[in-house]
Amino acid sequence: MTEAASDPRTGPRTGPRTGPQAAAPILSVRDLRVEFDTYGGTVHAVRGVSFDVFQGKTLAIVGESGCGKSVSVQSIMGLIPMPPGRITSGTAMLRVAEGEGQDILRNKRIDGEDIRGGRIGMIFQDPMTSLNPTMRIGDQIAETLTVHRGYSKANANARAVELLDMTRIPDATHRARQYPFEFSGGMLQRSMIAMALACEPSILIADEPTTALDVTIQAQILDLMVDLQRDKQMAIILITHDLGVVARMADEVVVMYAGEVVERGTADDIFYRSAHPYTLGLRAAMPTNQRSEIDGPAQTLTPIDGSPPDLFHPPTGCGYFARCPHAMNLCEHRHPQNFELGDDHQSRCWLQHEASPRTIDSLYVPHQQATPP
Template identity: 45%
Template sequence: MSLIDVENLTLQFKTDEGLITAVDNVSFSLAPGEVMGLVGESGSGKSVTAKSLMKLNPGNAVYAPESRITLHLDSGPVDVLALQRPRDMEVVRGGAISMIFQEPMASFAPAMTIGSQMVEQLLIHTDMSKKQARELSIEMLDRVGISDASTRFGQYAFEMSGGMRQRAMIAMALSTKPKLLIADEPTTALDVTIQAQVIDLMKDLVDEFGMGIIFITHDLGVVAQTADKVAVMYLGKMIEQGPVREVIRNPYHPYTQGLIDALPQLDDLDKPLMPVPGDIPSPLERPEGCVFHTRCSKIVGDVCKTIVPGWSDTGEDHRTACHLCDQGQSA
């Protein structure tokens, strides 16, 4: 039984320059306790996809009618996109789904103590009393490795370092016991040593609480260290998905291969760095056919420029959307 099912999610933004397609026909599902890495360059639509799960995109977002997001809770399935009133949305936002943002400084209110922000959300989403909420919050702060939690509880965000703020953010996101945690680049703003601590912490918490995690990042190393499965996005399209070992060891799509080749690796310092040629096109000028054909080094023929590739099986649970697969060629 899956935790969340996303089917044919298509999302466009109304702007002065016209309709911009941010997410194009994306489908995936996540089981409880599973960690999915969502990888892509900036502008690939990974954050927008994740925010759609809570319908958190701005007012100019238009969801296509065939899009469907179903969240399976103990009380029965919830059709997220059908929720209209903010009151109904509370079940999902901060209740069943919590989110950790990239910039821990910007996501805490500067004029409220960390503690009062933690208590506030617990009072909204649970039937706890203020005292219980306070006790749980302190316990969670302690749980994520913040020493002297009861003092920290009364402090403001500016009094903490980046790593500590990110820990507090995680404590806050987990205190409502969400079914799904969306982590949007949670370690990008942190130093490597702190990043390693936060990754470890998140792994422990998955084991303990058993929630599903969607881990958004552009760092394939972080994905390899945390995720069970990976989905690669490019210009709003999902182009490859599968188990983490499969995708990282046998990447099939030329873009995924390009991302891995571009990564500087420590075991071979002589290996030249291979950039993916060209730049990601503007979403206003989405290429016809396969969205990646403008930068692809393995174009099969005109078919890439005219026809959108469908999914092909390229291994166990491993799917790739590329015309190379139709040709039966190995990339």
């Protein structure tokens, strides 16, 4: 295990990054496909997504709005409306004991307990709309404990105060008796974290947890999540479009585009050994304080030209073909295979094929074609 270097665009990393995972994953998702029926036709929102989540590690799922990252996780949690949504294929095996797993796409109860709020906690993007405005904060946290753990009301209320204190809310006893409108945005998000951690989940899902917060509060929330993860050894699935947050927190990264995983690897793989043109485009679009020349102007952002494909009619070839500056004729009609670039680093791009006529210095050349997970 080595200490990760700093990224010139995002600043120093906050902790070590790991290489290939030796332990079995706590959650293993394979070939997840989700569709939505609309008046305009069927939207193929998630198309064959696969990933693994390991205990004590953070997996970041990144991509632009509409790429399917939130839908992927919400479908696993059973939070998409059915209809119009439906899961057409896939498995999500949650480890319930050594060598034993359960597909939570089909059964969300383990030993009679709903996994949602129990074994898996979730933090939503907007805490103001996620919390009940007519209930006190402490009562909402206590309700989680009475439903999932059978706590008495008195014990649940006492534990709610402890959780608020653990998430660094000052004067927790007083704050537990207040309503959501009396909290700031940062304190509301801390309350959501306290609620998500009430039943000591093995996995915490954070869906854009800092989007609505200012930069200072964002840093405090991220530091809190890192500290809690270290103390409790829980896994975190972080859904975000902010690569700065990814650089700060993630061990493993999944890059999604048009409902598919186009690249995945360690955080260092994604930031220093990017292999897919879309990942390179995301990095080029990140703000930076670097200057192009001594005392010259700061480097400008480089947008990704074009628009994502129509998921009513997904392309037969590469979904990034129309926007890719390195596209070949092959890319338009043949769906790219998954290519192995190293330990746990894969890219779904024809440029990685050994017979590709084009080479790019910043892209890896594969050793072999990867077996799709």
